[in-house]
Amino acid sequence: xxxxxxxxxxxxxxxxxxxxxxxxxxxxxxxxxxxxxxxxxxxxxxxxxxxxxxxxxxxxxxxxxxxxxxxxxxxxxxxxxxxxxxxxxxxx
Numbered sequence: 001x002x003x004x005x006x007x008x009x010x011x012x013x014x015x016x017x018x019x020x021x022x023x024x025x026x027x028x029x030x031x032x033x034x035x036x037x038x039x040x041x042x043x044x045x046x047x048x049x050x051x052x053x054x055x056x057x058x059x060x061x062x063x064x065x066x067x068x069x070x071x072x073x074x075x076x077x078x079x080x081x082x083x084x085x086x087x088x089x090x091x092x
Contacts, residue, residue: 036090042066044089 036044046067049060056064070085072078 039066039085040088040090043086047086047089 035041042063045060045063049056049064050067052060067082067085070078070081072081
C-alpha cells in the first residue's frame with residue numbers, strides 16, 4: 001500500500017472510533033425542573049402569604065381564599081382540615 005492510502009485508512013478508523021465513543025456515552029440532558037401544581041402549589045403559596053400577615057400582596061388572594069374556604073363541622077375540625085391542607089406543601 002502506498003502511504004496516502006494507509007493514512008486514509010487510519011483517518012477512517014479514528015473517525016469510526018470517535019463515533020463509537022460518542023454513541024456509547026450517556027446523554028447529558030438537563031434535569032426537568034419540577035414545578036408544583038394544584039393544591040400543593042396553593043398550599044405553598046398560602047404558607048408564604050400567611051407569613052406575610054396583613055401585608056400580603058394581591059397575588060395571595062386565590063391561595064388565601066382556598067385556605068379560608070376550608071370549613072369543618074366544629075372549630076377544631078376546621079383547624080385540622082386547614083393544617084392538612086398546608087401540609088400538602090412538600091418539605092424539600
